[in-house]
Amino acid sequence: MAERSTADLALTLTRASRTPLPVQVADGIRALIMSGALAPGDALPSTRFLAQRLSVSRGTIVAAFDQLISEGALLASQGRPTTVHPSLPAHLLQQVSAAAPDPTAASTRRPASPGASTAAAPGRPDPVPAPAPASAPAVDLRPGLPRTTRIGDAAWRSAWRRAAAAPEAETGGLTGLPDLRAGIAEHLRLMRGLPTDPAALLVTAGSRDGLELILHALAATRGTLSIGVETPGYPGLRRVPQVLGHRIVPLGVDGNGLRVDALPTGAAAPDAVIVTPSHQYPLGGSLSLDRRLALLEWARNEDALIIEDDFNSELRYTGAPLPPLSAIDPHGRTVLLGTFSRLLSPDLAVGFVRPTGAALLAELRDVREVLGVRVSATTQHAVAHLLADGTVRRHTRTERLRLGRRREALLAAMLDVPGVRVLPMHGGSDAVIRFDTAGSHRGRAGADPEARAVAACADAGITVGRLSAAWGAESQAAPVDPSPAAAVGGVGGAGIVLGLARPADGAFSAMLPRLASALATVHHTR
Template identity: 45%
Template sequence: MRPAVSAELAITLDRTSTVSLPQQLVTAVRELIRDRILQPGDAMPATRAWAEQLGVSRGTVVTAYEQLAAEGYVVAERGAATRVNPSLAITHPETTADRPRPHARAPRTKPTRTHQTPALHPAQPVTVNMLPGQSSSEHLSTPAWRRAWRNAADGEFEAAPLGGAPEYLSAVSEYFRRMRGLARDRNQYLATAGGRDGLALIVLTLAAERPGRPLRVGVESPGYPSLRLALQRLGCTLVPLPVDDQGLRTNALPQGDSRPDLVIVTPSHQYPLGGTLPITRRLELLEWARQESVLIVEDDYDSELRYVGRPLPTLTALDEPNHDTVVLLGTFTTTVAPGLGIGLLCVPDALRPRLIDARADLGSPVSSVVQRAFAEYLDSGELARRAARMRRAYRQRRTAVLEAFAEVEHLTVSPMDGGLHAVLHSRRSESGMLRACRSAHVLVEPGGEYWNRAEPVAAAAEPTASTPAASTGPASGGSIVIGYAHLTDAELAEGLRRLRAVL
């Protein structure tokens, strides 16, 4: 975070002017911003210090700040410094356009009247980044958050046990019991550095037990492109599994020699189409996995960010603990912060010691300090309150997305019962949609990237009369995926306005 700019900025107030002192200060700050002396994100001087330096009352500075905030030049949060708006390029693009520096400014001359309108050279529009997969850490720094890290840093710096710090495992066990209805002992959990670390630990453990051939992993199609790339990096052969608007199609699961060793599913909120796996399909999936001896990895991503109805219990909670069928893969990236790097696995009793042996060779990527801090944060109940606040905020943004495209002909939006993104489907080709988005200076992700087209890929079972063929891509037209969690309200509104105009 940048330090505050000096209160000794070169500002002169004219007490003989008919313009009020607060208005003079507002005008001066606007000029400092336009001259790039004040830049987006800069912390403004404290009101008391600046009032003393300028020789005015603190109320004068407060009034000026309030007007600047109303105009979108600055932003203010309770308990934090007033800052030059980080989204200034959206609210006031003219202030970030290329212009001469103050020392290079040409002398002002009296304009000459002509009958010609001078040519305008508008600045290049600022790109709005609407790429999905980005969460927000807004309003994270609460007293509970700061206290947890302060207490953790004051403790010992010994290495945590390979499975995880006991206090962290206990806090995670209690959190999932209360929030997700999963009653599991803390000794069934392991600490990870997030989703990919937990997945890599499982894959490497199982692959070592099956020497001589690649591990076959079933993945949803469409699904995470980055997950497929990670699995291929680990030497896996991918088996694409079709999905529809309710999630994984359990009537199209491969059997016999075509079955995978491992299946990764997102039952709470299928990514990217947004479906929630119904209870009937969940039970069918569990039965199939037991009969075919397939391990299920339940990716619990986005499960708490649900805006319609109540979330269903985890797939892990439906499985009998002694069946050894499901592993829960969790991360706190979405609900806390993208850079936190902490997650969990909830595993069957028979699998946990094998994962611990692998961890002994690979080492633990999560420090004891991080685990202690997050354990206290979970125990404080602050994460549950934060998730509730985020659901309210994201529900409003979801509504804004749906309303923006409600009357756009030939354009539909996937259900979006939860999560941080939306999928826009059009009769236009995907390449045409992407060209339109580029022309509007909006970054989006092509929907085709989510269908499994990477190599090497193993074919799923041949479809029968009762088994529909696997999805290979959008039925017709094209699609794009947009994210909306990381944007300010102004950025989201501008991005949606541009997309609506070109789509």
């Protein structure tokens, strides 16, 4: 049997538990096998790599593997990775995860209800950077910009050559090419621990196209919608409901992601919420398991849909990868919204939608039949090839290591800069720097620390983003935790957002001292 790709293990360990860590690891792997997230023949990460990812000793992982090998769940071979046993015992294969949603569940849509549409002003645009000094090359650190050099040229060219040679008749229909949907399903299983039937996926032209598809399907039965959005949050997706005429409901966040305890209930509850549970933009928080379960329970009680934006989930470089909400949703209340634009290229415009219930899937197909498919067959073939030959997974792991090193370099560069604080980063390609505003003279023109920082960076030839752009005009109603641990600092908080992915390695390293010097002036200019 051919060896399969190495899977990322979405394991969560509780150090306060009385259950020993090796037992927790073994239980977690066993659950992944029973749910189908790990299939017979899948290669597991090395014990050394997994120990580093989970921040435990290698002996903990070795003990867990030994237990599963003795049970017949894993197979160890000299000189080869440990794999899920190709011939698992029947008592393991026959077990099904109790949390798996019923794909035949009936639709839970409410009847249409009228509502008002309130447009919010977008955040302030980033300023045009000043020309860089002649001695210092300009560096663009605006958030959301990907690497200009992406996948290896050979793999990229090969994928497009093979795509161009595909038969013209293979268009994929309304849901996308079968090969691409199969590749996405395997990607979700291996990289996100989410078993997926390819037939339950729809190919989209990126996350905005997917969100538009979801909102059209939801509005067909509910009319004008109220959509909850994280505040601060990603401006691009937040504007989509407004353009479609729906009402925005701001939802507060803290350093751990969405404030589930502050979600509106009853008549004030939104029809749907857009959340980034794995990597909240721009603050970087991740929803803990108790918050995830509480969010799912809230959605069930309020008859609401959770639109899970899988933002930067693959690029988590601290700790284990986190399972998506869809993997633990027993009620069919979630729909996963994904894109390969951030990982591969924004010009690619390929993504997917994965609803958890058959009823919503049918509604999405109905809308797609009206709007049509927006991704060319050639592009779909190319991405399918990149997924099938493992290029995307290898590229993802390379990017994790690269961004993790840049995170450490940024933290080291900012360590001795007075008055600045880099918010914790567990993954993703952006970083947030906040300022100590105590004693600032805000009455004087130009005293705003965010404006001073942006200007100082521009003078140094560095373009950065404004943190305030992640807040919309509707954000004044958002509940915000004022405690220091919240890492938010209040509505409209000042700071800058840095995109770590775009510069070349040499340019990034050379830029850090200039960035530190520029931000040091913010503290001293009072």
